[in-house]
Amino acid sequence: MGTSPDPPASADQLAAELFGAMAYGELSAFGRLSFDSRYAPTLHDRSVLAKIAVGAYGNFALLSDRLSEMGIDPEEAMLPFQRSFDHFHERTKPGDWLESVMKAYVIDTVSSDFYRAVAGFLDAGTQQFVERVASPDQATEVLRVLLRRALADDPRLASRLALWGRRLVGEALTQAQRVGMEHPRVGPTLKNGGDARAAVRKLTGELAERHARRMTELGLTA
Template structure:
């Protein structure tokens, strides 16, 4: 890990770290969504969230396989992120089903934005895999539909979910900043020189702007 950002090995190290972070995120999402599905108000909703959990595990398997192909031990790639990710989820335990769905939606979309941005500096093969895993898909739309339905059925949820969404994105962006500064994920971004912290702040600012646009689409204030 002591090579310079311009050394050939750094691109492989960056890819391994990004995929390791994504793999642990998908594995933890599987466990979290599987648990949260038990609190669904209907069996249909329970099945929907369970299906999204299965999709998260499928993404984990893809990332796990890619890391192995790269000659990287998947567990070693994930371990540096385990404590921070687990701590984040401990701090953001949802209080009920509606908060669970909002959390799944916010984490899915913000983390996807973050990963796709970083992948833009990597090799085409890694970019394609990240796009496959992190691009908005059916699961994202399903979560959006669940939220819209809940808000339509009970408009009083709006203020509570807006507040919860703001807390979630604040925690998520703090986590993204910490990840970018504690791990050399942003190495390619820093080749032009400048202050790493300023660049990370700009990145998280862009993520916050995208989140605000999505919340506005739900009729919520970010």
């Protein structure tokens, strides 16, 4: 006799996988931003990045608490994402302070777009919670201001930061595709009765378009 197919994942299971990915992303951001803040050119800039790191930890705490309320061990929910997220950050180590700021901005905005898009396939309560945690906020605007200030002070930075931004978004979109296709609950969520690969390609195309608009607003070429 053949094995019977796995039963469809429940809404809570789908939400838990999404929250696990988000939680590890926020925990990673906290560690990365805390480290990068040491290389800020001024104490003001250092304090700005440190504050953003604290915000990332706050988001991690919200997600961790939500998972615990669902009866799920936050560590177990995050573990499936640890290797791929860590590998992503190993491949995208910034070379200096401005590259750190650009990386924080690109990852913050692209991941926010991705998580909110995935949550759109889930229940209203999950959507509202993800909107609360993942929506662009004051931290995103602060990073944008830092980049604009640097570009205004030295327009020659534009070509280097544009090139770095293209590399970052390429890696980020590859990461989004991997999360969408490799994880057993997020992938079926995106599939939504259709072809999962096509759905993920469509989503990453939309993410790329949004990124391109943000880069244009900064005066950079995506």
